[in-house]
Amino acid sequence: xxxxAYDVILYGATGFVGQQTVQYFANHTSxxxxxxxxxxxNRQKLxxxxxxxxxxxxxxxxxxxDSQDQTAVDEMVAQTQVLLNAAGPYALYGTSIVDACVRSxxxxxxxxxxxxxxKALIESYHEKAAAEGTRIIPCCGFDSVPSDLGTYLMVCYxxxxxxxxxxxxxxxxxxxxGFNGGTLASALNLHESGQWxxxxxxxxxxxxGTYSQNDIQRNRDPEYPHxxxxxxxxxxxxxxxxxxxxxxxxxxxxxxxxxxxYGAELTYQEYLKFDQPLAGFKAVGIKALMAPxxxxxxxxxxxxxxxxxxxxxxxxxxxxxxxxxxxxxxxLGKAGDGPWVQGVIQDQGDPxxxxxxxxxxxxxxxxxxxxxxxxxxxSRGGILTPATGLGDALAERLRQAGMTVEYGVMSNEM
Numbered sequence: 001x002x003x004x005a006y007d008v009i010l011y012g013a014t015g016f017v018g019q020q021t022v023q024y025f026a027n028h029t030s031x032x033x034x035x036x037x038x039x040x041x042n043r044q045k046l047x048x049x050x051x052x053x054x055x056x057x058x059x060x061x062x063x064x065x066d067s068q069d070q071t072a073v074d075e076m077v078a079q080t081q082v083l084l085n086a087a088g089p090y091a092l093y094g095t096s097i098v099d100a101c102v103r104s105x106x107x108x109x110x111x112x113x114x115x116x117x118x119k120a121l122i123e124s125y126h127e128k129a130a131a132e133g134t135r136i137i138p139c140c141g142f143d144s145v146p147s148d149l150g151t152y153l154m155v156c157y158x159x160x161x162x163x164x165x166x167x168x169x170x171x172x173x174x175x176x177x178g179f180n181g182g183t184l185a186s187a188l189n190l191h192e193s194g195q196w197x198x199x200x201x202x203x204x205x206x207x208x209g210t211y212s213q214n215d216i217q218r219n220r221d222p223e224y225p226h227x228x229x230x231x232x233x234x235x236x237x238x239x240x241x242x243x244x245x246x247x248x249x250x251x252x253x254x255x256x257x258x259x260x261x262y263g264a265e266l267t268y269q270e271y272l273k274f275d276q277p278l279a280g281f282k283a284v285g286i287k288a289l290m291a292p293x294x295x296x297x298x299x300x301x302x303x304x305x306x307x308x309x310x311x312x313x314x315x316x317x318x319x320x321x322x323x324x325x326x327x328x329x330x331x332l333g334k335a336g337d338g339p340w341v342q343g344v345i346q347d348q349g350d351p352x353x354x355x356x357x358x359x360x361x362x363x364x365x366x367x368x369x370x371x372x373x374x375x376x377x378x379s380r381g382g383i384l385t386p387a388t389g390l391g392d393a394l395a396e397r398l399r400q401a402g403m404t405v406e407y408g409v410m411s412n413e414m
Contacts, residue, residue: 009083015086084110090117118205135383142352146345152251161409165266166335171330178322200221233270234279325350327350330342340409366390
């Protein structure tokens with residue numbers, strides 16, 4: 001890639017999550033390592049964000065570009081190696097930016113969970129981006145780094161340490177925190193645009209011909225709470241599972257195509273995990289609570305009520321809630337006929353904001369600073385996933401940023 005003015009541009013910097021990305025860059029980068037700018041459609045708001053962040057953002061320039069102005073977007077994207085996009089819903093505002101990135105050969109990350117939009121990107125841009133070595137990597141937030149990177153690391157551990165293929169990975173999530181309005185707006189847009197049925201397809205993001213009818217049956221989304229003897233407690237379907245599992249399955253399919261297979265029999269599912277006491281009551285209760293919320297989103301007549309109950313775009317939880325939040329993703333991997341392997345990815349800070357910002361910013365920095373350490377080398381491109389596009393280089397940056405990322409063999413009594 002030719003020399004450009006910036007290593008990373010943070011687009012959507014005035015939104016709730018976008019402002020946090022500016023703060024993160026100010027706290028965790030230096031002008032010796034990274035040249036960065038903030039961007040959005042309103043200069044006055046961008047100047048306000050920069051002033052609020054203070055001295056750490058002094059070196060960041062301001063660029064103005066409305067996502068509906070393709071000329072302005074093209075000019076912005078052409079100035080950077082990596083474009084970090086925090087402006088959603090992505091199905092409404094993201095396509096013009098990805099289009100510009102592919103044409104300018106600018107690497108890209110975002111935090112979308114809008115898998116039908118990702119599917120559309122694959123159909124429109126994967127071939128060109130792959131041919132030119134441009135990495136377009138959606139889903140670099142809490143959706144879906146713990147799931148996707150976690151499974152990749154599990155598979156690698158089992159192959160490298162135990163000398164066999166992984167046949168099953170299960171992820172169990174526990175978390176505390178709050179939602180921001182942008183995330184909920186993206187979820188609503190999936191329903192309002194009629195795309196929710198696509199979300200239910202288990203292999204939505206897979207290349208054609210990489211799964212069978214039998215694979216579909218083996219990878220159906222879990223529907224009901226139940227006791228899981230592998231973790232000796234009650235679990236329930238994870239509401240992000242229909243997003244994360246599709247990303248993991250795309251990673252498996254792409255690695256298979258690149259002759260570095262996960263293993264033909266691998267299945268992946270994820271759940272919410274509940275601790276005792278009353279784990280069964282909690283699991284059933286969460287399922288009962290989610291049902292009316294899902295109904296309100298699915299039924300047009302009830303959506304105004306749902307909108308009245310949730311944070312609006314640009315709003316989110318308090319600093320206290322975000323700082324006191326946390327998440328834990330416990331992964332269990334089956335090594336053929338061998339032992340279970342346990343992996344843990346966890347951190348302090350709520351998943352929808354603090355963790356998501358760390359995941360996204362470290363993904364962008366991985367692309368900008370570690371080109372020679374990325375999976376497939378500098379030539380790999382396409383509509384990728386965190387595992388296929390960032391891999392071990394991202395895992396190492398997350399560890400250095402204070403996140404726990406650990407793997408080890410457990411006893412056969414699991």
